[in-house]
Amino acid sequence: MQRLPMSFEKAPIAGAFIFKFRLSSGWVLAALLIAMLTLVPVVVVLSSLLTLEREIWTHLVEYQLPQLLTNTFWLVLGVGLGVAIIGVSLAWLTAVCEFPGRRQFSWALLLPLAIPAYVTAFVAIGLLDFTGPVQTLAREWWGPIEFPPIRSSGGVIAVMTLALYPYVYLIARNAFLTQGKHALEVAQSLGLSPEVGFFRVALPMARPWIVGGVMLALMETLADFGTVAVFNYDTFTTAIYKAWFSLFSLQAASQLASLLIVFVLVVLLAEQQTRTRMHYTQTGKHSVQARILLTGARAWLAAGFCLAVLALGFIIPVTQLLLWASEVVEQDLDARYLDFFWHSLALAGFAALLAGAVALLLSYSARQHPGLLLRVTARIATIGYALPGAVLAVGVFIPVAWLDNQFVAAGWVQSPLLQGSLMVMLLAYLVRFLAVAHSPIESQMHRITRSVDEAARSLGVSGVNLIARVHLPMLRGGLLTAAALVFVDVMKEMPITLMTRPFGWDTLAVRVFEMTSGGEWNRAALPAVALVLAGLAPVVVLTKYRSK
């Protein structure tokens, strides 16, 4: 790599490991405070490790964990590869190449993000299983034939890949768009073809973005319960829920969840350690390069690939949902849907603002004070994303209720103040989704070089002005991505919403829960469609800002 004239610089290594902890520094203090706040629920979960549930563990280790770990391994591997390959290739095609429909695909490919993965899963099984229309028709036409089973590791990997690739797509695209034309031009001037240029230059330069996106997708995969439950595909999360709901031991469930977050934390830190010595700055101007024009068969192949992913991940599931919804719309659609809609939008909007602001603060303070302390702090503060939502919900609720009870006991208030307040709800969302906001902002932060600061200072711009007038505009892409991701994630979120919502604050996701928990999947289609519609809002915003 070093033969290429890119700006992979060696950072001052010694400095990176010195704890630059000065209390006078507001940045450090702010970051530590946030981390502590988000750490409370995680500590509640981790505290379960103090007393081991021996009997349940013996049972799980003997009869469950070997199979569950194998299943989880294949799921993580499959989804990881799937989202990386699909996400990066789509990002490259729409950011750097030119082919028919590119402009429309570039925003449309985000759409699958708006459908909760468990809904895609149910639609997939509804369509493709033995009793679904596809196999039924095939039997009518050709007699009994064997299909590969949809309820299998392949099926669940395919569905989760289609639901989660937009994380990688969105973040990697951001990287390719801001890479600047210099790097690729330099590669081409050295005689490298565009293909080689992609693998030798663009891909390595986009690594923090791609890894960040894949990590988000995998943390979501590890924490998922809804999707794998529809497939009856047992993963590590299945054991967590089994311990809690079936064996009535929240203790054992929390212990399993603790192992999960410790594992994710180690992986994240290890991954980060391998790239702390590299700097990923853009070379040359912030401009978009001249696109690589695809012609003939290649152009159609590119368009066909985009269309296939879009059809499988969005068009087909939404069409099925619309068909189901049309059966129940007369019976179920009432004025309350306005409330559900508004509640979903408001919660998602506020949570997106909050998570965006906090993630900005976290990654900005890490930039101002490079070093192990704040790097680790950021990792710990964002670990909530790897916890299954229901476990995290309890982790949030227990300390909040405890505080409330203390306030009441002290006579400060007559009745609980915090629980059932939107503030706690937003806080819980923050703990859950800070990682989603942090990842795109942090990678975008790599784009701001020290020389930018120096140049600005030499022009007399410093302090708050430097942040507001120089840094924030440069971070705009990352901020918007962060806000959009958090927005749709909060809209789809179920367990935290259910547990922390105030009376009457039902959302579209709560509505989906009411229907699906009664097994009425077809009736769940109506709120699911509404959820997809509301989820389009951030996609529209992103497109608007991006097209500039």
Add this chain to the structure above:
Amino acid sequence: MDKRLSFLHRFLCILAATTMLTVAMTTYAANEIVVYTARNEQLIKPLFDAYTKETGTSIKFLTDKEGALLQKLKAEGANTPADMLITVDAGNLWQATNLGLLQPVQSKTLLDNVPAHLRDPANQWFGLSVRARTIIYNKDKVKPVALSTYEDLGNPKWKGRLCLRTSKTVYNQSLVAMMIQEYGEPKTEQIIKSWVANLATSPISDDARAMAAVAAGQCDITVVNTYYFGGLTKKKPNLPLAIFWPNQDTKGSGVHVNISGAGITRHAKHQAEAVKFLEWLSSEKAQNLFADINMEYPVNPKVKPDATVAAWGEFKQNPLNVVKAGELQAAAVKLMDRANYK
């Protein structure tokens, strides 16, 4: 450049305003009951509305999963706003008493309206509707005389002809728990293993889909809760499906039943009102609404089920107290794990 500043400005203002607005006060109104319910909103809200209309008492409620509601009640402790807990499945109610979340209720009305095997022996919770889990078969392929008991589904003659819902559903856990109570663990484990050996396809994630598989010919028999059968046949009356009531002969233990039910929380703020509401739910007036809305069976023996439901015929219920389903649930889950029933 000013535009950028105002963007930041606006952003911070919105953030500050949000934070201020979001602290909500919970107040205890007098003429009000607060309910935590794991029974879906669409099944329970009509009853709340009817009660409010009749008595003027308003009902505030919150839905969630059973496990989450129990943890919520536990964390809230003495300051919980909830007066009543409604859940499906006796196992969850049993667990609520275990965690000390409910209180005993002395009410002759409730004792009269709810049969002894469908309520807590210590009167901390009461069943409000009965859910029967029974055998569904494909009329074109199975003669009902070939069917007899739950145990017999493991008979080799059903090899490759049985569909089952996953063992992760509490309905199957309760069924197996009751079998443990009746036959003991070793024999039950044998039975479950024989079921698994007969499976036509890997366990299915819900009852409706299991029946669809029977109708489509993927398998010939399955075990579901009757109200799912009611829901499916109402939508598609021409499916070749029929109900069979197992374990009915004189020595037979009867059809496995579970309940949806309710209890008064230990720290209820409106205890008297909540008990009155609970009594009302068990009354003849409310029982039809409670059960019929989801094609379940009323608990109150004086109340007849809905006509469609009645047409499925009468059957002998398993008379064991449903509390056993809770006590033995963990054992049942472990047993199914050992038998490799996924």
